[in-house]
Amino acid sequence: MKLALPWRAWSALLLLGPGCVAEEPAVAEPPAYAWQLPPGLPTPKVPADNPMSEAKVALGRRLFYDKRLSGNQKQACASCHQQARGFADELAVGVGSTGQKHVRGSMALANVGYAAALTWANPTVVSLEKQALVPLFGEAPVELGLAGQEQNLLQRLSADAAYPKLFASAFGSPTPTVQRLVQALASFERTLVAGNSPWHRYLRGEATAVDDAVKRGSKLFFSERLECFHCHSSSLFSDSVDWVGKLAPEMAFHNTGLYNLGGSGAYPAGNQGVYDVTGKASDVGRFKAPSLINIAVTAPYFHDGSAATLDAVIDHYAAGGRKQAEGPLAGDGTAHPNKSPFVRGFTLSPAERSDLLAFLNALTDQAFLTDPRFGDPFAGP
Numbered sequence: 342m343k344l345a346l347p348w349r350a351w352s353a354l355l356l357l358g359p360g361c362v363a364e365e366p367a368v369a370e371p372p373a374y375a376w377q378l379p380p381g382l383p384t385p386k387v388p389a390d391n392p393m394s395e396a397k398v399a400l401g402r403r404l405f406y407d408k409r410l411s412g413n414q415k416q417a418c419a420s421c422h423q424q425a426r427g428f429a430d431e432l433a434v435g436v437g438s439t440g441q442k443h444v445r446g447s448m449a450l451a452n453v454g455y456a457a458a459l460t461w462a463n464p465t466v467v468s469l470e471k472q473a474l475v476p477l478f479g480e481a482p483v484e485l486g487l488a489g490q491e492q493n494l495l496q497r498l499s500a501d502a503a504y505p506k507l508f509a510s511a512f513g514s515p516t517p518t519v520q521r522l523v524q525a526l527a528s529f530e531r532t533l534v535a536g537n538s539p540w541h542r543y544l545r546g547e548a549t550a551v552d553d554a555v556k557r558g559s560k561l562f563f564s565e566r567l568e569c570f571h572c573h574s575s576s577l578f579s580d581s582v583d584w585v586g587k588l589a590p591e592m593a594f595h596n597t598g599l600y601n602l603g604g605s606g607a608y609p610a611g612n613q614g615v616y617d618v619t620g621k622a623s624d625v626g627r628f629k630a631p632s633l634i635n636i637a638v639t640a641p642y643f644h645d646g647s648a649a650t651l652d653a654v655i656d657h658y659a660a661g662g663r664k665q666a667e668g669p670l671a672g673d674g675t676a677h678p679n680k681s682p683f684v685r686g687f688t689l690s691p692a693e694r695s696d697l698l699a700f701l702n703a704l705t706d707q708a709f710l711t712d713p714r715f716g717d718p719f720a721g722p
């Protein structure tokens with residue numbers, strides 16, 4: 342990589358001649374970060390105290406894949422957020438480094454830099470820097486299991502052959518700190534932008550990127566009959582979004598009628614959506630509408646992985662929610678008092694269902710799933 346040095350620094354180098362540079366030249370203004378965004382996608386917002394840089398992204402990528410970022414060194418972020426699965430995993434709920442189960446499933450990270458609220462149902466987690474602390478140090482549940490082990494972790498990174506140099510180029514100091522670590526992770530996450538699915542390419546004018554089934558399916562998705570687009574809105578397919586130039590962040594949480602235990606209006610304990618944060622009855626069962634980009638590769642679905650396939654998801658919306666006849670989760674979700682008026686049910690012919698599935702499948706950005714910029718830096722050459 343070329344260094345962009347101010348003229349005075351270059352002239353100092355020239356005057357001193359090679360081999361005579363006593364100290365590092367003055368650091369130039371960092372060049373504006375060159376986002377490699379798919380055409381038509383907005384620029385993600387970046388906190389003022391954590392500007393983007395190539396060096397931070399490179400460091401963040403390494404940290405994201407490094408199993409030394411867990412207490413027992415068995416897990417990395419990437420264990421639960423796998424590129425080939427849209428940076429989600431195949432499990433119904435996350436399983437941490439010590440085997441402890443999360444109550445919710447791992448989430449896809451494509452376009453997470455545009456998310457106005459992070460995780461399934463927490464309006465207070467709004468920055469990627471802050472979110473990263475949860476899997477690292479959280480104890481309920483244990484994910485990476487580093488609570489109380491901050492010093493061990495930082496020493497482990499200091500003793501490594503590569504990290505001090507990477508921290509130095511990212512932060513001007515070779516010393517790892519927890520803040521620098523989450524800043525680098527967040528910088529890497531902000532580069533995870535997907536927007537080259539057949540559907541996106543079709544929207545950009547590539548007429549042959551999708552077939553007629555996909556086009557018919559899109560009409561259903563964007564119809565007042567199915568209502569999907571109200572919550573999975575814009576080309577990001579979520580209504581909790583923000584970006585550079587947007588007047589205000591949008592943040593919304595919806596009850597889609599998944600549960601209604603014994604008709605009491607309750608969701609399973611400890612997993613009641615925004616209610617677990619606010620304690621307000623009107624927030625029971627409210628969750629974020631996740632983006633549907635790459636949805637074909639992130640099964641199982643919903644916050645608790647309770648729908649195994651996209652067919653099962655469509656069954657859920659067609660029925661206007663979920664009725665469970667027996668067992669501990671029995672209850673009529675379709676009658677939940679908080680249920681969104683947009684989840685009221687519909688009937689699809691088999692041909693229409695297959696068109697809707699074709700549309701959902703056309704949201705997969707295959708290049709994103711294999712883009713070497715996002716891959717495991719420890720693997721291969």
Ligand code: HEC
Nearest residue numbers: 418421435436437443445446447448459460461473476484
């Ligand atoms: C044990 C599996 C596991 C590990 C390890 C893990 N995550 Fe997650 N991740 C999850 C789960 C589960 C959720 C949903 C959490 C919730 O709703 O409370 C999640 C949610 C997220 C989200 C929110 C995405 C969105 O769309 O709102 C981000 C960002 C994220 N994780 C980043 C990370 C980073 C960075 C690391 C490493 C420091 C990491 N995760 C490690 C399981 C994991």
Ligand code: HEC
Nearest residue numbers: 567568569572595628629630631642643644654658681683
């Ligand atoms: C009222 C807002 C709303 C409407 C309308 C809506 N969704 Fe959703 N969608 C959500 C929310 C909220 C979730 C997460 C629910 C949960 O996990 O509890 C979700 C989850 C999903 C998921 C699973 C995502 C994942 O990562 O697990 C898919 C697929 C999906 N919706 C597709 C659709 C389709 C197709 C339609 C139209 C038939 C639709 N949605 C209509 C809000 C909505």
